[in-house]
Amino acid sequence: MKVTEHVHRLPVTTPTLYPATTTNVYVVRDGNSAVLIDAGYEHEVAHQAVVDYIEQIGSPKIEAILITHYHRDHSPGSKFFRTHFDCPVYAHPAEISFLEQEIAPLKVDHTLLDGNVVSVGSLELHVLHAPGHTHGCLNFWLPADGVLFTADNIVGEGTTWIGPPDGDLRAYLHTLRRLKTYSASMIAPGHGEMIANVQEKIDFFIGRRLEREEQIYKLVQHQRMTVDELVVAVYQNTVHPSVIWVAERTIQGHLLKLVGDGRVKQLDGDRYLAI
Template sequence: MKVTQHVHQLPVTTPTLYPATTTNVYVVTNGNSAVLIDAGYEHEVAHQAVIEYLANIGSPNVEAILLTHYHRDHSPGTKFFTAHFDCPVYAHPAEVAFIEREIAPVRIEHTLLDGDVVSVGGMELHVLHAPGHTHGCLNFWLPEDKVLFTADNIVGEGTTWIGPPDGDLRAYLHTLQRLKKYPASWIAPGHGQMIGNVQEKIDFFIGRRLEREAQIFELVSERALTVDELVQAVYRDTVHPSVIWVAERTIQGHLLKLVGDGRVSKTEGARYLEKK
């Protein structure tokens, strides 16, 4: 679906986390040139849907695939698309080894750093190193259409999980504050529909993290608790057993930040307590 003058959003079926059921592949076009942002999973029906869509909009020349991060709902489809379009794959250096594990035998031909610019038919697509969800996560800024491509740092429905080994909560909050500085009219998220209330949405994500941090800090200020005890106290019966690991890593991510901030200490028996 065409969502702005130069941006097309294609939700494709992937093995992602509830409430999402699809991952967005974006086509950024200008004249006869195009790039893909993310590639989804190895799913033949999804691949064909992207191919048919591109044919319907005039078969622009796909010059590169830009991967935001390595997770299996964003990168493995690269194997099909690089062969089909005969184009290179770009990613952040910190993601290369992880991505190449997902897309083998395809290799990353070019790496992207913060401040780089990818040309799409002469139109500038700006590269943002946006760590938080993963250490080498990339976001993109298209000033021509005032669109921020936020990958999983900001999603259209629900929130995203930030925790070890990939996530860093302090880096994530810094990334969100940075994204607020762009005069964006739209957020193009990794999952879900385009987001128009840009500043409100970013503030919501920041507020949700700080609210959870305050909740965890209040609990450990009362008595020493393990990660499992905190998961039960914070999430109780609200998390399905199949994704309880997400809750555990989220709690771990908050604890790592609180320990790093000098507000919480880890005691014997892997318990956490307010640092007096």
């Protein structure tokens, strides 16, 4: 569906994490020139839905596929689209080795770095290296429409998980604060509907991470606790067993930051205690 003058949002079914059930593939178009931001999963029905939609809007030429990060609900569809549209795949250098496992035997054609600009007709799509969810995550800024493409750094419903080996909580908070500096009127998230309350949404994501950090810190102030014990204490059995690994990595991510900040120390036996 068309969401701004130059942006179309195509939610496609993917094996993503609840509460999301789809991943957004975006078409950024100006005249007969267009690019895809993300490609979804390797699924024939999802591929056809994107192809049909692009035909419905007049079949602009797809110049490139811009992958925000390698996770398989965002990237493997580029295998099909690269061949179908005969266009290159772009990603951040830090994502390449992981991404090429998802799209093998294809390779990433070009890299994108912070500060690069992708031309789409007369539009300028600005590249933001936005680490946090992954080390090489890319976000994009389209000033012509006031749209920030935030991938999984900001999602439409719920929050996103940040933890090792992909994530870095300190980098994530820095990315969120940087996103606040753009005069965006809309956020185009990796999952969910377009977001109009931009500043409020970013503040919510920052606040949620900081609240969780303080919750964990208070738990280890007076007793030594393991990651498993913290998962039970923090999530109180509210997390479905299928995604318990997300809770574990989230706790690990917060502990890494707390240790790095000098507020918590790791003891023998993988227990943690506030300093």
